[in-house]
Amino acid sequence: MRNQMKPTYYIFTLLALAACGAPTTITAESSPTLATHSLSISHHQSTPIEYAQVDSILASMNAVLSAQDENHDISCNVGFTQLCTPSSFNFGTGIINSAEYFQFLLQGINGEVKVVNMINYCGGFGNFLGCAPKPGNAMVVVRTSNRLEGVLWAHEFGHNQGLSHNSSSSKALMNPRIGRSTRTVDLQECDHFSNNNDSSEDS
């Protein structure tokens, strides 16, 4: 059965590559990558994000997860790759003020990461930097200028992977407050980050 599926898979992959160009793979430097997640990025046309910027954010995500920052921190070797050049969309304003627009962006726009101007609604009203269903297949994020986008994206990706907030440690990646030092994951969280149907075991 698996062999019968292969041609379809290869054709799909070739089509994806033709559409996107060759993907860039970013892996942890310290040890073999156990699982790789391929992400597509869409952005509202008024909030541009370039391929190189996404590369940098994904590298930061890899670094956050793979580094062992504390004794109880797991070196979680999960790799993130950029499937193709970020695409833009122009539906709405890129400002999320309602559940309807949020759901539309999650389900109606391609990509696992949607970059928007502003998130004023995420199950309630407020000023949000990111919002992701738990579990889910996509997240919305805003651009931030503080070099913490890798932490933000990794945090939201954790929600997509089924993780809740973790307030047991101020340095937990899944702590509701993020910063330069919120980078630690435990074994159970690492399992969630690794778990993906699209993930590939390192050979």
Next chain:
Amino acid sequence: MKTLGLLLATLCFCCVTSADTLPVTTFVQQLFPHGVPKADAAKYNSSDTTTLLALLADPRQQTFHSNILETLGYIGDETTVSPIVAYIQDDQGVISAEQFRAKSSGLLALGYILNRNPSSSALNYLTDSLDRHIWQARNISWTTAFSPTSPAGIYNW
């Protein structure tokens, strides 16, 4: 003697409160992916507004202006309505997405103040703001790079 006892009790309460709460500057200089936690922000009070307004006036703190404004809102001090309104309206030219987000938080903050302070002057500002002509009359001279490609109202969101 009774007054002294009351004073000591008050001081003791303040000590307990401050021990449980981060300094307000540290608090607002965090990043909250899902918004400022209301319960934590509400622990601060009017004695923190001077510090917060100083941070709000500092462009180097731009990243945290949104947190500062929301925290001011949760504190609910009437005296902060005017500086918050000034923050929303002031600025020239094209502002960044971060600045725009902060100004939007300013509007939310006025709502939070109103929630804690039903007689607040924030009510007039917010109800006036429902009229688009009022916005024109306010002569706001900043714009954003956000350019909706669809005419307003096409989408109900």
